Amino acid sequence: MLAQHDELTRRGHDLVIITPQPREPYISDDRKVIFFGYCTEFKAMHTTPTVSASVLTDEIEQYAGHEQFDILHFHVAVGSST
Numbered sequence: 001m002l003a004q005h006d007e008l009t010r011r012g013h014d015l016v017i018i019t020p021q022p023r024e025p026y027i028s029d030d031r032k033v034i035f036f037g038y039c040t041e042f043k044a045m046h047t048t049p050t051v052s053a054s055v056l057t058d059e060i061e062q063y064a065g066h067e068q069f070d071i072l073h074f075h076v077a078v079g080s081s082t
Contacts, residue, residue, distance in 0.1 A: 005031055016067070018060060036060050 005015050020037040036059055041048050064072060 002031070016069070018063070034063065036063075 001017065001019075005017060008015055015032065017031060017033045018036060019033065020039045021035040022039055026033065026035075
């Protein structure tokens, strides 16, 4: 995600990353990052991935409507239920 952000910024685009609040403190840099919801660990057999535990769709929709983004890209790391 950060590499995509950096490449698209290099090409002249303005980007905002919307993501769940990470479990570890986020170290701020020059990227614009907005946090909605939170993450939790999901224990599965031999691995423990971090997954989004709360998606605040109403708040995200309101924020996106206010910002009037030209493009929205949704990344689903594990899979989609839709």
